[in-house]
Amino acid sequence: MDIGKLLAPGTVAIVGASEKEGFGGDTCRNVISYGNTDKVYYVNPKRDTLFGKKCFSTLSDIPGPVDLVVLCTPQKLVEPLLKEAAAKGVGGAVVYASGYSETGTAEGKKAEEDLKGLCTELDIALMGPNCAGYMNYVDQVAAFAFISAKRDRKGSVGLISQSGQLCLSFMDHPAMRFSYCISAGNCSVVTMEDYFQYLIDDVHTKVIGLYLEGVTHPEKFTDALRSAAQKRKPVVILKAGRSEKGSRVAASHTGSLSGADAIYDAIFKKFGVIRANDAEELLATTQLFATMRAIPEKTGLASINLSGGETGICADMGEMAGLDYPDFNDKTLARLKELLPSYASPANPLDTTATISYDADTYAEVLQTVMDDPKVGMVVIGYTLLHEIADPCIHYMAQGIEKVVQNNRSKPMAMLPFFENSRNPEYEARLAAAGVPVLPPPAYGFAALRHLMDFVAYSPEEHTLELAIPSAAVKKGRRTLSEQQSAAILRDYNIPTPEGNVGKTADDAVKIAGTVGYPVVMKIASADIAHKSDIGGVELQLTDETAVRKAFDRIMSNGATHAPQAAIDGVLVQRMLSPGLEVIIGVNNDPQFGPAVLVGLGGVFVEIFKDTVLIPAPFSKEEALRMLSGLKALPLFQGYRGKAELDIDALADAVANVSRLAAEQRDVIAELDINPVFVYEKGQGVCSADALVVTSD
């Protein structure tokens, strides 16, 4: 199957071409507006010509070879037309028709399965069904079912949308310029992941925007994310369903905190993918990446504005977005004092006052001065570009910007308006030509800048660019292991657990206690008893043989009385741990993306403040350390209020080992909870105080 025949065909046949309104007519009108009509054949048995050009009765009548067919016909004609197309050597097809799996009916699903089978058999790369098609602005291929206002849209944003309506809305936005716009539809043959990989490999696409409803091929998706990260090609994803309450099924802590949506956040972070909150943010971010000539070399932002009010908004909104405005150095400040009016107070963010915006040379000098500051990676010019220009200063500002861009000491710039408004198309185009994007107002503009700076700060080398995707055959049943079984698995992966063993008799228990050393704790050993304390199955702080014997008898008796159905292996005798800072480590095995490791402080920190971090397995100790530094509670590890520094290094080792365990055992382990692991003072390590493993069975 050759996706190139679908997305970059040499010749195209539009079947159901028409001059009327509707898919057929609108596709033809798009061809005339955006396509290369020399490469296009119209097919309609009822017409001899269309739009002044020859129209063929059937596909077979077309004299030369055809790469792509665009089927503007109802569902019932799709299969016969595909067969006819295949006979003619066609390798790609766009199918607008609906009536397939999106109906939710058995009939629809069957029709889609049949279509998929047919395309595989015919070796046809099919887009859709139930799609709006695509535009390839680079090669002037128009295979799109809806009309939008005519204008030049050729650019470098590659867009894939799992919603036709949103795809059209993106295209409708005046500031957007695309390489490809793909309304992927049901993705039954060529999948969203295939388009994604195609755009990652496409040299005309500088940045990819993806409206994602769900992933159906996790391996392919992961491969695409990895290659994008390694190529440093920015990917901006709007993933639907942030507000879905995630998997309600998982009863454990981990399950409830690392639900379906959280795993996407964690994967995106791992692969350096930018997650947009809504469509406008996706648009602003892709436009920013596409328009700039280069990615900033550092994250420091200089903000320059014409008024104090606007400077204040940039300070507040920029800080709220987590952006970094480094202080200018003395040289920069001294030069700004020379350039600006006496009543200006140079600082970052900078209020230049409006005066200098009426002098292109001074404006250019101010820009260059700010750029020359070594901490500055990019300059954001706060200015509300109106649709109807009322003030001539933009003329001088644009000249100044262009002057700076022409020299070879320029750094990236963007313009940030304070109001949503009709941006003046002439100046927007002129600034874009200079590599200066005009952003939307601050809530979106600063979000886009923050995404840019996250991209600048991301290094693919610092991340294990893998997921431990489970095999399809993983069983859905669940079996809870006993504490000693769980501990044994942890020990296999060098995760410290307390010394101990199960004794079947009081004598055994005494022997074990003697080996591990007093004081000991004793717990009933049974995979069937989840809440051991509730039945009197746990005794702590046992300091001698007599205590151990009595405890053994009480525990066994309580077990027999309160859990008569449970299979009891005996009593687990463990060295009693000294208390440390309580941390929980959990693993939840996502059916699509495999295990992710969640870490947080125990108790109220997790339950009330939701102070946790999540990374998909596998990952290194270095990644675990970075992960831990994302906890709000981090100061508690760092020598809080005069207390000793804690062994965060040993915790990172344990967390990384859990990730290795979870990744290697991804087809076996469904859930894992260490709650708590005690973290001791620096050099003293960590120890799992209680661990629970649930296997697939």
Add this chain to the structure above:
Amino acid sequence: MDIGKLLAPGTVAIVGASEKEGFGGDTCRNVISYGNTDKVYYVNPKRDTLFGKKCFSTLSDIPGPVDLVVLCTPQKLVEPLLKEAAAKGVGGAVVYASGYSETGTAEGKKAEEDLKGLCTELDIALMGPNCAGYMNYVDQVAAFAFISAKRDRKGSVGLISQSGQLCLSFMDHPAMRFSYCISAGNCSVVTMEDYFQYLIDDVHTKVIGLYLEGVTHPEKFTDALRSAAQKRKPVVILKAGRSEKGSRVAASHTGSLSGADAIYDAIFKKFGVIRANDAEELLATTQLFATMRAIPEKTGLASINLSGGETGICADMGEMAGLDYPDFNDKTLARLKELLPSYASPANPLDTTATISYDADTYAEVLQTVMDDPKVGMVVIGYTLLHEIADPCIHYMAQGIEKVVQNNRSKPMAMLPFFENSRNPEYEARLAAAGVPVLPPPAYGFAALRHLMDFVAYSPEEHTLELAIPSAAVKKGRRTLSEQQSAAILRDYNIPTPEGNVGKTADDAVKIAGTVGYPVVMKIASADIAHKSDIGGVELQLTDETAVRKAFDRIMSNGATHAPQAAIDGVLVQRMLSPGLEVIIGVNNDPQFGPAVLVGLGGVFVEIFKDTVLIPAPFSKEEALRMLSGLKALPLFQGYRGKAELDIDALADAVANVSRLAAEQRDVIAELDINPVFVYEKGQGVCSADALVVTSD
């Protein structure tokens, strides 16, 4: 001084009127575009006519009375002109000239003081200096120095801006319609608070937008906030300086957490003021209030959209903004199932599918069905209105909306686009005429809706609409009281403190211990020793007379050795408190707005998670209870994990008593910290374990 002569004058003289570019010419052009030229006199000694109308040489030459003069002249002419104006009975003046306090020079400050003195003497209500003037669209008075694109701007948003640039940008926005637009300038005579009160009282102003850099008359500001709250007139404030690090001086916990900006948040919450994060959010929110015909009766929002992708964005962004999408009831769902295509799945947010948007009657029926749901207070229609309409569905949707508005069961509606775009002016005006605002895209649109719903949920009756503004004479010195002095003040306000007293001898100490009952704690009694434990000045859990005697000697000896300079009153002997949940209560006395009370759980909850709430004093116990319910840590009071419910009622009493104390003693108490107060099980009350009062001295 009559502010009406300034803002709603019968006649206006423009001094320095001109046909050239600049203040004089632009003011005249604004008069011609927006003003009533019959009420305006031009004054310029060099011209006989201007714009085809008679021009007077001097103010004195004008035959009839003049209410307002607009001085478009340089600074040096301002004072003589004001004197001439006063002689003519002028009561208001707009002064554009700069060169006053905004220069930051002694000369400029002196000039402003002189100007202020002169206006007071002449009884002239002066706007400015260093302002851009104002537009009164209601009475067609134009006294504004900058030109913007001509269009009808008459509406019901009253805008006051302490930045001329932002004022102009607000006016430039195509969707905005104003009663007044005021660029207030330096506010040396008529103050920001005066304009604010004027607009609150103005019947043509439905909603007030205020860009605020600072308050100079806290009493007047508070009075205005109170009257707006009582009149239920929405006030939207963009307060600059959110990112300023607040008062760095205050060393105590409270000080560092309730800095300058936090007090504004707390005051705004008390008076039901909406705080916008930036100018676009202010605009969106005022436009929403101004355009809707009525305020929703309840906060439940129904979201209806034409596609699944857009419905998903509304679900996610609405939930992130904290909005409430109540589930539709069975009747609503059943009716929607009848109205919508079979493949639609009725829910809130609702994807109607695009089909129904091409049929005005069905669209109206769907709207009405959703509105009839008893939990719905407002309907938000997700639809990207483009500048160039490409799809006719908006025509049918608008018809449907109008149909619903015409019946008497309509509820408020707004349209929410998904992209920043050039809104089609025809449809925007048509929808506005039906009381349906078109919002900006989701990040701003949902923020505006959230503000609206906060306004709906706010009841002025539930708040003590007062601030305890300190007198100007409060001393800046600080004196720290001893623990027993501090406790005495708390006891005066019924805030529980441990029983105890200061003993000067060991015998005294034993006697006190006998009275309060064992066990006791003993602490060195000295206002000069801040960290008593550090010098061995605290002993806990003393259970008998011998222990008390020994402790007394050790403490006094440690005091003499380690704090030889301190004045030591003896040893404080207190009944040892049983431990409870540790809460801190703090008071920071803002020099402008007086004391505010901060409450949070002690330790890491305050320090790491910043989980605190702040209300300006005074307030009632009911307000304290609502305040406490804003803590993330609230579950810890409510019987957390099987523990007993805590005495939140007693805590609310204590917090309200602290607020009364702080308000009554606002000129005396600079800071107060109770750290911690122990909260016991329900019915067992609370007790301050350690309190520190700092007075002004």
